[in-house]
Amino acid sequence: MDVTGRQLQGLLSALCKRRFYGESISTETLLEAVYTPAGVEEEDAVSHIASLEAVLSRAADANMDPADVETVAAETPGLSEAQQEYLVRFWQAERGKVHDAMQKQATWSSxxxxxxxxxxxxxxxxxxxxxxxxxxxxxxxxxxxxxxxxxxxxxxxxxxxxxxxxxxxxxxxxxxxxxxxxxxx
Structure with a gap:
């Protein structure tokens, strides 16, 4: 899949915003912004988005460190080595913010x-x-x-x-x- 590093960075950021920060970003928007310019078929793109979102969700649910995310990303089909590296670097930078957001969402009372x-x-x-x-x-x-x-x-x-x-x-x-x-x- 021919998605550049910059596009992948934007995609991961959008997926985090959608999944953890409550922003409404549609899959269609992601398809148009990232995959259409790269010439990727819609079915492959949706599968790629689902794979990335699954890795991010799993990493957030377990509060994984970057080494664990690297292992999970390596086991995920459809991710190139370069994409795995971007994912690990992205998670390393975003882990604390995601953890704080999830903790805040899980705490309803004072x-x-x-x-x-x-x-x-x-x-x-x-x-x-x-x-x-x-x-x-x-x-x-x-x-x-x-x-x-x-x-x-x-x-x-x-x-x-x-x-x-x-x-x-x-x-x-x-x-x-x-x-x-x-x-x-």
């Missing part, structure tokens, strides 16, 4: 963006002898998930916990950790 904490110990005052109680101060920042435009922006929640409350919270975290560990076996 999620934890940042957690900060510190322990303060109040010292005794002249009139209060028993005031040396530690207090945990936590700050949680949430990020909005993938939802409709105009969704709530980042929110910050700050609160304090006494020693007993912190112990209870750590106990609950331990239960969750144990449950996850038992499910992983």
């Amino acid at each position: 999620h934890l963006g940042h957690l900060a904490w510190r322990i303060d110990v109040q010292t005794a005052a002249r009139d209060e002898a028993e005031r040396n109680e530690p207090t945990a101060i936590l700050e949680l920042k949430t990020k909005p998930g993938h939802s409709s435009p105009g969704a709530a922006s980042n929110r910050t929640l700050r609160f304090e916990m006494r020693r007993e409350q912190l112990g209870d919270l750590l106990g609950e975290f331990k239960k969750i950790e144990d449950r996850v560990a038992s499910m992983m076996k």
